[in-house]
Amino acid sequence: MTPIRKQLLDQIVEPNAFDQPQAQIHELQLLAAQELFEVRIEQIPLLRHRAEEAGITRIDSFEQLVPLLFSHTVYKSYPQTFIDNNQWDRMLQWLQTLSVADVSNVDVTGVKDVDEWLERLYAAGHRPLATSGSSGKCSFLNHTAADQENKALHYKHATGWPFVRAEPNRALFWLGPINGYNSAIESAQIGRLNWGRAGAMYALTEEPLLISEVSRAAAMRKAIAEGTALPEEIQAFEAAARLKARQGAEDMRKLADKILDHRHEPIMISGLWAQHMMIIECARERGIGDGEFHPQSIVQAGGGIKGVVLPADYQDQVARFYGNVIRPAAYGMTEIAQLMPRCEAGRYHRAPGLIWLITDESGERLLTMEDANAEGFAEGRFAFLDLLYEGRWGGVITGDKVTVDFSDSCPCGRHGPTLLDNITRFSQIGQDDHIGCAGTLDAYIRGALAE
Known part of the structure; x- marks a missing residue:
């Protein structure tokens, strides 16, 4: 793991892990994002494609991260026929487009269904997770055994906080x-x-x-x-x-x-x-x-x-x-390893190793304090770069509509920014969300699978 990322992630064990002003960790988060970008751009062709398409060669601002984020729908972008027709080698090929680790060591001989396919991945040392598939298709997100261990450590200090x-x-x-x-x-x-x-x-x-x-x-x-x-x-x-x-x-x-x-x-x-x-x-x-x-x-x-x-x-x-x-309560999802616990004032806080990137509804523009109302609130789409993951690129645009308070203080007395406890979805259950980058990501993956 790169050193600045590790420095930020290790802070989860500190008493003030969820109480740090943005100005204090802003520069470290940018440096960590650049560290991670330099490594992942060589490992994940889809990320390299996005960077080349956007003309981004390094990360000097949070705004430059937005075009590099993957739509949450990309993790279910495989053709359904791969599962329907038991084409588990093609499913591995699809998973490889989104994974750091080489999944070619997985033996899919005789696999009968998706559960057995997942078992084979685990047996080969991978740790994929599946979502509930409310729109009719399940998402599959690969990560590593080390990611699992680091996630457990994070949960130890996040679940139950601050109570x-x-x-x-x-x-x-x-x-x-x-x-x-x-x-x-x-x-x-x-x-x-x-x-x-x-x-x-x-x-x-x-x-x-x-x-x-x-x-x-x-x-x-x-x-x-x-x-x-x-x-x-x-x-x-x-x-x-x-x-x-x-x-x-x-x-x-x-x-x-x-x-x-x-x-x-x-x-x-x-x-x-x-x-x-x-x-x-x-x-x-x-x-x-x-x-x-x-x-x-x-x-x-x-x-x-x-x-x-x-x-x-x-x-x-x-x-x-x-x-x-x-x-206690927390905000989280399959795509994220670092929980955002809710404080006594009902606000969600973030750990230093999690970069919040609240965008407009299309997922194309980063919202800033200039977009906030007189109270410091702005409504947008929740996106993030999770610095914990080694198994995949941790940058995702979600389907969640959130209200962010850009103020540097929370009503609980700790530092901000914070998210209000009024999170909803941009799409209804059973429907797919529409994000600006989703179509180009899916088109790239289809092209890679056709090669």
């Missing part, structure tokens, strides 16, 4: 599957390492999350929305979904009982809002009221409300039920 520091001394409850090649599962496994007490770590299921099933379900939902699914396909899909839901509900009730049995000791629970409401339902059946959990318990909740009927005050109900516990 509590990670110690492996709690009963840990993860309200989802604990095995598979998904980024949320990787986070759960890191949580076990950093927070879980030996012999007291529980998940909804030990059955692996199969990316092939996730991808098929997402594709079917898209086909139903578009009106292209056949009636018999819809009937079979809905029957399978009902069966899976019944099994999930049964598993959730068993896990809820374990959680309630541990409520008087410090525990850690991570799950979706609907799952927390199921825990409340189980508690009421056992005569357990509000506020009976140990005050040093950590409760994380979010998401999981699409297609689920919940009362209007579900968040208030969950808050009352757990009572005076620790409720």
Whole structure:
């Protein structure tokens, strides 16, 4: 790892890691970006292509980073026929266009589906992660075992900030599957390492999350929305979904009982809002009221409300039920290794090794203080350069609409800039986002695969 990058990334262990003025780290971040650019431009042809297209030979300003960022959609730019036709050697060829490491050492002989393809990559020393594929296709992002270790270290100091520091001394409850090649599962496994007490770590299921099933379900939902699914396909899909839901509900009730049995000791629970409401339902059946959990318990909740009927005050109900516990939160995604934890004032902070690049909606122009309103706020598209990654280029333009406060101070008293807790998407679930650079990136990759 290049020295200035390492210097910035190593600061995550410092007490003020999320409390540094931009002026203090601006120059170091630029130097680190240039260091990384010099290395990656020789390793990733797509990055070299973008640099040549934009006429960029070095990084002297954050504005010069914007044309070098990859659209988040590039990580699912493979032709779907590669998967449909079991062309796993072509999938490796596609993955190579976005990876630093040579993936030609992966034996794909006899691979039957995408899950087995991922298994072969892991067996060869690679660490690809798959997204949920809400638009009908899964993204695949390669990284290394060292990236995984550095990510675990970052999570140790970011998860729980600023309320509590990670110690492996709690009963840990993860309200989802604990095995598979998904980024949320990787986070759960890191949580076990950093927070879980030996012999007291529980998940909804030990059955692996199969990316092939996730991808098929997402594709079917898209086909139903578009009106292209056949009636018999819809009937079979809905029957399978009902069966899976019944099994999930049964598993959730068993896990809820374990959680309630541990409520008087410090525990850690991570799950979706609907799952927390199921825990409340189980508690009421056992005569357990509000506020009976140990005050040093950590409760994380979010998401999981699409297609689920919940009362209007579900968040208030969950808050009352757990009572005076620790409720940390963070902003993150599959494409990023460094979490952005939320402070007491409800703002998201960034670590020194993460460069924020808030752009206009098209993803083509960097927003600055000049774009801010009188309060110092500006609304734009979230983009970044994550300096942690060794396995790929860490510069990405996301589909997230954010509000940035360019002020050098946060209401919590720490330094800024910060992001407000009102993050949404530029596109609806099931739709692809439209970013200025996406078409040219995809065209380059198609050309590379055709060679």
